[in-house]
Amino acid sequence: xxNNICTSENFSKYFLSGLFGxxxxxxxxxxxxxxxIIGFVLxxxxxxxxxxxxxxxxxxxCELDFKNDVS
Numbered sequence: 118x119x120n121n122i123c124t125s126e127n128f129s130k131y132f133l134s135g136l137f138g139x140x141x142x143x144x145x146x147x148x149x150x151x152x153x154i155i156g157f158v159l160x161x162x163x164x165x166x167x168x169x170x171x172x173x174x175x176x177x178x179c180e181l182d183f184k185n186d187v188s
Contacts, residue, residue: 123179130170130181137167 141163148156176182 123175126175126179130173130175134167134171137163137170141167 141160144156144160144163146156148154148160173181173183
C-alpha cells in the first residue's frame, strides 16, 4: 500500500470547499435580507458543490477521484 500524503492537494480541496461554503452562507444571508427566493435558490447548488468537493477522495496520483466515492 502506497502512502501518499498529498498535502497541497488536500489543502486546496478543503480550501475550495470552505470557500464555496462561505459563498453559500453569503447567499443565504442575501436571501434573508434582499432577495428571498433568489438567494436561497442560488445557495442550494453552491452548498451541493461544497459538500461534493469536501467528500471526494484523492487517488494515487493525488487527483480528484469522483468514480470511487462512497455516496
